[in-house]
Amino acid sequence: KAGVTQTPRYLIKTRGQQVTLSCSPISGHRSVSWYQQTPGQGLQFLFEYFSETQRNKGNFPGRFSGRQFSNSRSEMNVSTLELGDSALYLCASSLDLSGNTIYFGEGSWLTVV
């Protein structure tokens, strides 16, 4: 079965712009989590959605937002981009909230210039 699909894989944006990243979880999975990975900070939790509801949120400014649709697909949006937002954004798909089945997508590489 298909894995976690993230689009786009690579993108370049200019400071001040906004960006939307998409994540399609594994079929049947209802939980989608987002993470930011930078060389200096490692993997940092952004937020998690389950059945279209945000269940948990990390310590990121309000410029970072997300949503989940009825088909479990999720999007995250970053507004007013800053240079420091350059990172690999990873999406993780999970069947439920038991923590037993979590699969990552390949990520979206965002470069802010």
Place this chain on the structure above:
Amino acid sequence: KNQVEQSPQSLIILEGKNCTLQCNYTVSPFSNLRWYKQDTGRGPVSLTIMTFSENTKSNGRYTATLDADTKQSSLHITASQLSDSASYICVVSPSFRSGYNKLIFGAGTRLAVHP
């Protein structure tokens, strides 16, 4: 504070040699511990997952051990191959009764296997 610490930060070994990566955690209560392999620019791929009641779990040349009493885990790689060059991340999940999939990540160990 829930933390996951990994050592060494980086490691270089010769092809064919074995190596062991360490993970210490302070997460409590604890649901499970995972080891992920992450190639540069790719998403993490799960190698092993162990609950608090398991002591060891193998996946091919990868063997993870867990000591829940000392809150330590290790990942042993046998007969290393060039393709093992990657970052290895230890991830701990607190009790799932928290109501969400909360993962606490270590900073990772960067492994380089040289011919």
